[in-house]
Amino acid sequence: MIKMFQLRAERIAEWSNNNPQPPVRVELHPTDRCNLKCRFCWQSSVDTIDTLHELPDVKLYEIVNEAASIGVKEWIISGGGEPLVRKKTTMDILKLIKKHHMWGQLTTNGVLFNKDDIQTVVDIGWDQIQFSIDSPDEKIHDYLRGLDGTFKKATENARVLSNVKERSGKKSTYLGFNTVLNRLNYKKLPEMIELCYDVGFQLVYFEPIYAGYVSKERLSLNNKEKEEMNTYIIEAIKTAKNLRINTNIQQFMKKQLIDKSNFENTVLRETEQHENAFLAAPCYQPWYLMGIKGSGLAGCCSTFEIGEKIHNKTLEEVWYGNVFNNIRKCMLSKQLPDYCSKCSVVVVMENKEIRKRLGQILENRKRNSFGLKFKKLVGLIK
Numbered sequence: 284m285i286k287m288f289q290l291r292a293e294r295i296a297e298w299s300n301n302n303p304q305p306p307v308r309v310e311l312h313p314t315d316r317c318n319l320k321c322r323f324c325w326q327s328s329v330d331t332i333d334t335l336h337e338l339p340d341v342k343l344y345e346i347v348n349e350a351a352s353i354g355v356k357e358w359i360i361s362g363g364g365e366p367l368v369r370k371k372t373t374m375d376i377l378k379l380i381k382k383h384h385m386w387g388q389l390t391t392n393g394v395l396f397n398k399d400d401i402q403t404v405v406d407i408g409w410d411q412i413q414f415s416i417d418s419p420d421e422k423i424h425d426y427l428r429g430l431d432g433t434f435k436k437a438t439e440n441a442r443v444l445s446n447v448k449e450r451s452g453k454k455s456t457y458l459g460f461n462t463v464l465n466r467l468n469y470k471k472l473p474e475m476i477e478l479c480y481d482v483g484f485q486l487v488y489f490e491p492i493y494a495g496y497v498s499k500e501r502l503s504l505n506n507k508e509k510e511e512m513n514t515y516i517i518e519a520i521k522t523a524k525n526l527r528i529n530t531n532i533q534q535f536m537k538k539q540l541i542d543k544s545n546f547e548n549t550v551l552r553e554t555e556q557h558e559n560a561f562l563a564a565p566c567y568q569p570w571y572l573m574g575i576k577g578s579g580l581a582g583c584c585s586t587f588e589i590g591e592k593i594h595n596k597t598l599e600e601v602w603y604g605n606v607f608n609n610i611r612k613c614m615l616s617k618q619l620p621d622y623c624s625k626c627s628v629v630v631v632m633e634n635k636e637i638r639k640r641l642g643q644i645l646e647n648r649k650r651n652s653f654g655l656k657f658k659k660l661v662g663l664i665k
């Protein structure tokens with residue numbers, strides 16, 4: 284992880300020196316189709332999914348090959364929809380990414396895996412798999428996911444995956460849960476950590492809920508529930524320590540970080556004290572991350588809504604093109620796109636780390652250039 288932040292900061296330092304760099308990470312949604320309709324997901328508020336513009340297999344493989352050749356290092360394969368609904372294509376993408384020795388994470392609802400797929404992801408040395416599990420309680424998970432039997436199937440697959448990994452002797456695949464924090468699970472945080480341990484996984488990654496899609500019922504926490512949650516967070520931290528499970532739950536001790544709504548101010552607040560335009564940029568993703576949705580729309584961050592269709596363009600043409608450059612220009616003048624209001628605390632924390640490293644790189648660069656000038660001045664070098 285430390286290496287990942289350093290590389291991002293190094294590439295952004297080059298951008299600040301008028302030397303544009305390729306993305307470090309691509310977040311790819313192979314499809315917007317899904318086998319579920321979870322109550323908190325955007326899928327629950329649409330009747331039909333546009334599959335007409337889904338990128339064809341050959342274009343997706345071309346994107347992976349091009350990415351490898353220009354210096355992309357990391358992949359997040361997620362949705363949109365459920366990547367394993369388009370199973371053969373997704374599995375081929377995973378294999379291709381590993382063939383090019385890039386790092387990859389797959390996010391899945393865990394229901395559609397079979398034993399062969401599980402064996403494949405372990406055999407190819409896939410780096411990280413996140414199963415979306417929203418409660419340690421079967422009934423609540425199935426209620427949130429909108430279909431009975433999903434908890435049973437996903438946790439069964441999680442156990443098979445841990446066993447196959449253990450038997451293979453390869454420790455490389457890192458296994459975790461993604462859990463959307465909401466009104467129905469905030470009292471079960473320690474039990475979530477226990478379930479993770481029980482299935483043989485290593486991480487519980489809590490996601491703040493984006494409440495924008497939820498119209499029929501309240502799933503986000505009210506202020507009283509946010510206050511109450513601190514007790515469960517403290518308990519969960521203790522449980523995680525005892526069971527040696529990694530988690531980001533400590534990030535949610537500050538109650539304003541639990542929801543994703545109205546986030547621009549949090550993003551902007553972090554940047555006020557810097558004079559250098561790049562150090563003062565509210566968010567760095569536009570310089571290191573390309574997102575590609577199931578519709579083929581590409582944008583320069585993980586939560587984008589403004590972008591460009593990649594169907595008839597290369598990855599480089601889109602990455603260095605006018606649409607992305609305009610977003611970068613706006614970011615440098617602190618004009619955030621509207622969709623930043625839906626962003627998450629995780630991005631703010633990552634930006635903080637990148638800003639720290641970028642500051643060090645720019646400071647070293649200044650010192651070295653001053654040293655060089657001084658040596659030239661006193662005649663030590665020509």
Ligand SMILES: C[S@@+](CC[C@H](N)C(=O)[O-])C[C@H]1O[C@@H](n2cnc3c(N)ncnc32)[C@H](O)[C@@H]1O
Binds near residue numbers: 361415491492
């Ligand atoms: C959109 S899903 C796509 C991948 C796959 N279908 C799954 O459920 O894991 C990616 C992640 O977003 C999470 N998610 C869905 N709706 C959300 C919301 N309203 N707020 C926060 N996270 C959400 C899911 O739980 C999942 O972990």
Ligand code: SF4
Binds near residue numbers: 364
């Ligand atoms: S969270 Fe994942 S599984 Fe659930 S509806 Fe959304 S895309 Fe499908």
Ligand code: SF4
Binds near residue numbers: 587
């Ligand atoms: S939505 Fe805004 S703050 Fe979030 S990653 Fe994208 S550009 Fe950055």
